[in-house]
Amino acid sequence: MGNKIGINSIYKIGICFSIVMTMSVTMLNAQNLIKGKKIFETRCLVCHQADGGGVPNMNPPLDGSTGVNGKDIVRMVKIVTNGLDERVALDGMYYNNAMTANPDLKADAIADVLSYIRNSWSNKAGLVTVAQVNAALLKNKSKKK
């Protein structure tokens, strides 16, 4: 009997522990997403629009974009950092405006804003970590040389 209660308690503690763990991970992510949202609003929203829909022929959409939801983090980091001054072909459409560079954004800020963009509107891609951004920055730097 005592044994049974013991197992029960362990279960309960286990469940509580996993809830706390999940919550804290979620909260950490939520905090990053809030930071990312703020960066998006000050730097990206005007061209890519509040709904991430972009502007036809000018500024490409982020919502539903195969580029944004894809796996090429290196390219995403490069675009955020250096901007983009070329005709963008995306999902069967073309976009012509030049994108502003953001050379002052640090790795954690880039991770936050990319995580926000990849998890907003209809987007459900993975979060981007600071480690991934740092690796991408290094790769882009060596490519430049």
Added chain:
Amino acid sequence: MTNSKKNLLNYVFNIFQIKQQTYMKKGILFLFLMVGVLSINVIAQENAGLELPAGFKANLFAENIGSTRHITISASGVLFAKLNYPNKDGNTIVRLEDVNKDGIAEKISGWGKFGGTGIYLKGTSLYASSNEAIFKYDLNSKDEVINPLAPVTIVSGLIDRRQHNSKSITFDKANNIYVNIGAYSNACQVEDRKAGSQGRVPCDILDSAGGIWKFDGSKQNQTYKDGKRYATGLRNVVGLDWNTQANQLFVAQHGRDQLNSFYPNLYNDAQNAELPAETFYAINEGDNAGWPYVYYDPSAHKKIVSPEYGGDGKKEGSSNYIDPTVAFPAHMAPMAVLFYTGNQFPEKYKNGAFITFHGSWNRAPLPQEGFFVAFVPFKNGKATGEWEIFANGFAGVIDGVKVTNTSKAKARPCGLAQGPDGSIYVSDDTKGAIFKISYSK
């Protein structure tokens, strides 16, 4: 509590709220849909969803023909549309004929492989532009194209660096072509759209762009050296038309963007949403409208020095630059100008200008503006300085509910043309609707 904790709580709370709102919204949406299904049919049939002055009616002349930029109409009423991209049939010029005269095109065909904006019919010569050249096709007596695969090159080699590359065209009475060559830049910074990058002195873009060039409509194979820079200091003109009463060119300019993005210490979001004006100019040969050195402030009624050239938001620019004849609210993007010479509309519209506004994007985070056709009254070849909204509702929102996100606009007004019966036609370059607007007492 720290701010970040507050934010966190707010975030979690917001999620619950959003869920609740979503259910409520779904209910309301369903109700709207029920009412909508019943009423939309009636509205759509009557005025194609547009709000118009009393006595005017609208209907859909065509739908889904592709990204329709400018349009032109023959004396017999055949409409030609220039597309920005090939449509589903692979064509970039579309011919639309309303054979049974019910106001709807039923005979639709097309040709052409080059995307672009400009199209202008002069007699049996149909001029169409790509983003770097102007071509001429010939029509037979039934307004059918004779040489769809072999147009004559009138002008080529015009600069196309993606940004502002529409080569809109119009003609004067002497068969000269006026073509817009937009500046491939926002404000002629050393590095385009880069915070802190200064303006180029002088702005060398103006040598080959940022103005209106004049060419001979009857000569083949012209390029820059054969033409003449007719007017300069115009960032990007998509809409232009020749006023036959004043015998003068009129152009509508797209003003620069992003004052608040690059100069947050000088301009806030609200100021950026209202600056600078979209400007409508009466042009004389040699005029300079001042881009990139100045922009026009519609509330101060002044030309203000651009911040890239040492401006502080107040400092007035040189009086050598011309003033607009009408200043419209910022960022609405004027796409076409049409001087009305028909007899169908009431007297006040005669010789006045219709201007399409594509709808803004750079007013964000504030709601967008535009997505309508404006009317500018003229007296004796001069604008009275007033303007009014003529046709609204293209974006699909009615009665003050504004578009916040530009890509959600259902239709964006672009081209304009006047039919032989005095009706006007308005094209949309999102999916390619063409609205016909008529008047009857």
